[in-house]
Every structure is written in structure tokens, then in C-alpha cells.
Amino acid sequence: MYIRDLEALSRACEELAGAPVVAIDTEFMRERTYYARLCLVQLATTEAVYLIDAIALEDRLDLLAPVLCDPGTVKVFHAGVQDIEILLRATGTTPAPVFDTQVAATLAGFPAQVGYAQLVGDLLDVRIDKADTFTDWSVRPLAEAQLAYAAADVEHLPRVYEILREKLNEQGRLDWLADDFVRLADPDTYLVDPREQFRKVKRASSLDRRSLAVLRELAAWRETEAQRRDVPRRWLVSDESLIEIARRRPADVGEIGAIRGVNERTATRCAPALAAAIAAGMAVPEDELPRLAKRTRIPGDAAPLADVLQALCRVRARENGVAVTLLATRDELERFAGGDRDGHPLAEGWRRTIVGAELESFLDGRTAVTVRDGRLVVQSVDGAEGPDGNDG
DSSP: EEOOOOOHHHHHHHHHHOSEEEEEEEEEOOOOOOSOOOEEEEOSSSSSSEEEEEETTGGGGGHHHHHHHOSSSSEEESSSSHHHHHHHHHHHOEEEEEHHHHHHHHHHOOTOOOOOOHHHHHOOOOOOOTTTTOOOOTTSSSOHHHHHHHHHHTTTTTHHHHHHHHHHHHTTOGGGHHHHHHHOOGGGGGOOGGGGGGGGGGTGGGSOOHHHHHHHHHHHHHEEEEETTOOOOHHHHOOHHHHHHHHHHSSHHHHHHHHTTOHHHHHHHHHHHHHHHHHHTTTOOOOGGOOOOOOOOOTTTTTHHHHOOOOOOHHHHHTTOOOHHHHHHHHHHHHHTTTOOOOOOSHHHHHHIIIHHHHHHTTTEEEEEEEEEEEEEEEETTTBTTTSSSSS
16 A cells, blocks of 8 residues: 555554554665655555655654554564664654564574565565665655565565564573664664764774864764754765864864865865864863773783684584674674673673673683584583583
8 A cells, every 4th residue: 555645644554553563664865865864664564565655744754653652563674773763753753662573583593684585585485576775765756666665675574573483482582682672662772962973983093182072073063064954974074084174173264174175165164163163172171081992902812712712602603593693793702702791792691691601611711622523512620511511
């Protein structure tokens, strides 16, 4: 059902009310704006698919809020972070409760960041045509092929959700996802603090603390201005130019315009604001200058230890049918081997249950890794099996 008027939208919301599961996807454009321009909202139950023209109904998408907020309806997404962020801006609320099939699939034995088409193909033996992946969704009218593509992105999600949920429930893993899904539904996840954006600027770590203070003011101005004008940040000033301005700290508008990468238009329109940001950064007291979080120094012997930990992770990932990268990245293993365990993913929750406690026992010298019949075996130093009776 293609919905382009208020009456049809109201009727669809009534039909969706109380549905146990609603699959959701969005189509949007973001190349020329700061905020994504929502073009289409796709929703599906086990019985129907609704394609909502978000451009035609831009001012009334708040009607979807009751459906998105209904605690009795699970909202199913695939890789839904961007979709949820966009729906928050369009409707004033984040969907809750949510279930993300990409996140869930990694616990059911699929590769990390598995695509929707692969998931539908493997679980339902259905082929999804991705020919319209790079279409311009803002152009009207939408072709029948575009509408069919958009519908396919949600019509199979309710069934995929049911299969994954059943698999994870049988494996006792459904609760492992709870914290991830609560975070996805939390509006605070999508808040942007302009004064923290300097930490994301490329090569910010190359600056001294005074220049960092200047960069903080510059990046905050750029973020706020990009939001106000609804243009990409880079259209105002690039990361490279921000770094150079913060490093040189030019004293007047003319010097700002002379910096490489600051075009004439920016120099004319934005130089006074940039000069004010520089002055604000220079005025920050010495004891309030910002710092970037320092990367934890990894002891020299952590790398070979991490090799052993990685081998154990591969074994446990294979045994448990999860992607090894879901347990820990190489960087996380080196930090764990180096003693940085407080708040570490391997020290908490289901990751600790699968492998974290075992790795900790090995690093503390309470267990050893050996080979038996060509397989890795974890056993206590007195010869008994490892902490959970595990062997590779």
C-alpha cells in the first residue's frame, strides 16, 4: 500500500495499532544536507506492507509516534541505527521496544554486519534484488520498480525476526541482546554535543592543549552552523582546515582567509565567527584546557599474549556459532592482555561467560593452554580442566 495522503496515513496507523511485530526501514538522502532528508518509510506486519511517502506527508509523520512507542509492538530493523535516528527527528520519538536482525544474526552464527539480502536468502531462501540501492529517493514520482524494492526491504523482516528469535531463545542467548536494544531505543544515543565534536576531527591528536581548546571552539561553531544551515560540515570548513586554523591561531580575518583550504566564500562569510572561536579558545584558562583520552599503553609482551587469546577466541567462537569479532577485536585483546580489564567487554556479561573468564584465568596463571590430539586444550596448572571444563 503506497500512502501519500493524510487519510490513508491515519487509516494505516489504525491498522498497525496493536500489531505484535512491525518491521521498519527508511529511504533517505544525505549527500547535500546535515540532517538526512527522509523520503520513504516502509512498515510491514505479517499481513501487509505500507510505503509512506515522507516527502508528501513530511509535516504529519508524528502520527506514527503511537505505533513506534507501543510497548506491545516489537519494532524490527536491520542495521537500524540510522533509521532510528531519522525517525526520531521526523516523529519526535524513538521506536521501542526494538529488535535489530543484523545484531541478532551475529549471535546466531552469521558473519558480523551480515547484509539483509544474505540473511533473507539464507533463512528464507528468497532472493532480494538490490538493483535500486543507489536510487534517488527524493525524485517523484517513484517508479513501480522502486516501490517494489522498498517493499522487499521490510516484507520479509517479520519472518526473519521470528526465526532468529526462536534460534536465540533455544540457545539461551535472547537476553544477551537486551542491553544493545535498550541502547538503540534510547534517544540519548542520538544526541550530538557540539562541544565534543573536536574529538572526532581527524589529526586532533597532533595538537597541543591550547590548540585543542581552539579546535574545540571551532568544531562547536561548525557543528552548530551546519545544523542551522542544514548543510554537510565539510561544506563549511574541512577537518584539515580546522586543524590548520587551530594550529596557527590566526589573529585576524585576513590571516584566516590565507590558510590553505579555506575558500574565498568561507573567508568572507565565516571568518568573523572563526575569529571569535579562536579568541574563545585562547581565553580558556590553563587548568581548563581540554585533553584527548590517551590510548592505553600496551606492554611490549601483550602482543604475543594476545596471539594466544585470539586463538582461544576463535575456538570458542566456532563452538558457540558466533563471529569471532563479536567476542573481541585484536585491539581489545591486546588491552585485555595488558591488564586493562575494568569495564572491558570481555570482563562483563555474555562475553565473559563464553570466553572472558577463561582468558582471565589464563592471564592470571591459573590455567594453561596446551595441545591434545591436535586441538587447543585449556586446563588448570595442576592438570585439571579449565574454569568451565572447556577444551578446544
